[in-house]
Every structure is written in C-alpha cells, then in structure tokens.
Amino acid sequence: MSFFSRKLGIDLGTANILVYVPGRGVVLNEPSVVAVSEEDNRIVAIGLEAKEMIGRTPENIIAYRPMKDGVIADYRVTEAMLRYYMDKALGRWNFVKPEVLVSVPAGVTSTERRAVIEAAIRAGAKNAYVVKEPILAAIGAGIPINEAMGHMIVDIGGGTTDVAVISLGGIVASTSVKCAGNRIDYAITDYIKKTFNLGIGDKTAEDIKIKIGSAIPVDEELTITIKGRDFVTGLPRSVEIKTNEIVKAISKDLREMIKAIKDVLQETPPELSSDIIDQGIIMTGGTSQLRNMPELVFRRTGVKAVLAKDPLYCVVKGTGIALEHLDTYKKSVISKR
Numbered sequence: 001m002s003f004f005s006r007k008l009g010i011d012l013g014t015a016n017i018l019v020y021v022p023g024r025g026v027v028l029n030e031p032s033v034v035a036v037s038e039e040d041n042r043i044v045a046i047g048l049e050a051k052e053m054i055g056r057t058p059e060n061i062i063a064y065r066p067m068k069d070g071v072i073a074d075y076r077v078t079e080a081m082l083r084y085y086m087d088k089a090l091g092r093w094n095f096v097k098p099e100v101l102v103s104v105p106a107g108v109t110s111t112e113r114r115a116v117i118e119a120a121i122r123a124g125a126k127n128a129y130v131v132k133e134p135i136l137a138a139i140g141a142g143i144p145i146n147e148a149m150g151h152m153i154v155d156i157g158g159g160t161t162d163v164a165v166i167s168l169g170g171i172v173a174s175t176s177v178k179c180a181g182n183r184i185d186y187a188i189t190d191y192i193k194k195t196f197n198l199g200i201g202d203k204t205a206e207d208i209k210i211k212i213g214s215a216i217p218v219d220e221e222l223t224i225t226i227k228g229r230d231f232v233t234g235l236p237r238s239v240e241i242k243t244n245e246i247v248k249a250i251s252k253d254l255r256e257m258i259k260a261i262k263d264v265l266q267e268t269p270p271e272l273s274s275d276i277i278d279q280g281i282i283m284t285g286g287t288s289q290l291r292n293m294p295e296l297v298f299r300r301t302g303v304k305a306v307l308a309k310d311p312l313y314c315v316v317k318g319t320g321i322a323l324e325h326l327d328t329y330k331k332s333v334i335s336k337r
Helices: 048-053 075-090 110-122 133-140 181-196 202-212 243-267 270-279 293-301 311-324
Strands: 007-012 016-021 025-031 034-037 042-046 061-064 099-104 127-132 151-156 161-167 170-177 223-230 236-242 281-284 305-307
Touching (some): 007 075, 007 311, 016 075, 025 311, 034 075, 042 048, 048 061, 099 133, 099 311, 110 127, 127 311, 133 151, 133 281, 133 311, 151 270, 161 243, 161 270, 181 236, 202 223, 202 236, 236 243, 281 293, 281 311
Parallel strands (some): 151 281, 281 305
Antiparallel strands (some): 016 025, 151 161, 161 170
C-alpha cells in the first residue's frame, strides 16, 4: 500500500524548507533560497547552493527567498522550488504522485492558503492539505492536542512568530506577527551600520545572532569579530562586537514578539489560562533557540516557558505525524483539493 501512495510532509518556511517522509523521518532541511538568472529567467540553483550565493552573485544572477513572511511572494519560483524538493525527497524515478501536507502560518488568508495548495498540486502532488503551523508544532512537540486542555505554542521562525492556544484539536486564540528571525537579522545589520559605520551582509548578521546573540543581557559576554565594508572609506574593515550590544540592537523586535504572546494570553478563556500556567508555554521554531529566549518570556509574562525538543523540526515532524494519522487529526486539517 505504502508503495503506491506516497506521502510527504513539507514545512514551507521563509528561511528553510524541511521535508518529512513517514517511516523515514526528516529527509531534507535546506534554505528556501533560489538563484535566478535575469537574462532568461532560468533557475540556476536551489537550496544550500543558492544560499551560498546570497550577496556574492554577478549582476545577471539574483539569489533571493521566494517566500516572504511565511507566504508565497513569488509563485513561479516557489512552485519550481517545491517540485525540486519533492523530486529530491522521493527520488528521480518516482512515478506515483504523492499526497502532500504543507504548513501555513496561523494568520494566513484564504487566498494565500489557496496559493500554497495550487503550487503543491502544480509541483506534482496528487492531493494537497494545509494545516496551520501552531497545530503542527504542537503535534511535533508531542502535545496531545485533542484533549480538553489548553496548551500554548509560540512558534518563532524566520518570517513569522505564530502564537496560539490550542484545545480539543483546534485553535482557541491566536495571532501571527511578521516579526521573527529575519527581522532580528535586519536589526543587527542596522545597528552595526549606525554604530560602526560598517556594512555587513545578511549571512554575517545571521552568524552574529547564532554565535553571540541573547534575548536578555548576560554577565559573561561572548565576543565575535565581524568583517564588512566601511561606509566612509568604502574599504573592508573588521570590528569586535559583544553579546549585550546585540541584546540592545534586537530588543525592539523581541518586544513585538512578547506583545504577541501577551495579546493571546489576554484573549484566552480563564479555564484555559489556568491550564497554561500549569503546562507552561511551549516554544518551537528556529529563532526560539536564541539564548535565554524562554527566560525573557517568563520575565515578561510570568508564565514559565519551555523550549521544545528539536525546536527547528517540530513543525515538520508534526506534518509527518498528521499524515500518518489523518483520521485522528481530521478536525485540524484545513482543506484539500
């Protein structure tokens, strides 16, 4: 049976695309970056190879992310990227069209949702289902979502921060803000530009965030030497930067994320609020791995926050589990075509 009906779970993220094949686990984790040649509109590279090209391309090639803030910004390129990853996950000689389950942000509109389904079908899927990310993140984090109990999920990815309270397999209160990992990178780039008159690329900003970034000031600071282009002389230059400077640089964006969490907590029915105090807030997504992020949430909301196991893989694991048990999670699956 499994030979004839192939299934794929796809976490279609702004920063990364992850693919899950039931029985095999996560088979792909690559950046959602595509390099396109401007002359003939041809796709030159996809994934890791294209990410290496960001900021390093000759003028006739552009490398960019076709997903913006968790939704499709460039339809044609996203479709090609999906097809590429589906073929790569299933192997070249796969002639059976797979059933695909794709994740979408909680605040997605019906048009954006339709675009995801259309893109998956045109990329070669037999059926496409979409499920909201917080639900998948909860399933992947091992939360029993069908119980009559409130669970709060904060999924901080590259393009969006999704916050949701889940009970009985559905979302009770939720919000989605377009402030996440990428915004933190921009804030770091901006801070270095204003403070040191130094221009750095997106990739360097991301490295700084991962290597020394923190959500709250720390006593033992980490330092990193960054290299970039001096705006005054136009020549290459390097400077040293410390953790607490980054904390200052990204504090505004972190405040926006905390506000989203507070907004959802304020909308939550009292019975579920008491559940959340007992259970704590579950944090998933790549950016929730920023140092001391759960501690910041606890300080600002008074509710303990816990980082899920393998936060980056929660959503994609959720897609896999939902595919294997479609009947159990029927209520949570939004639409198919």
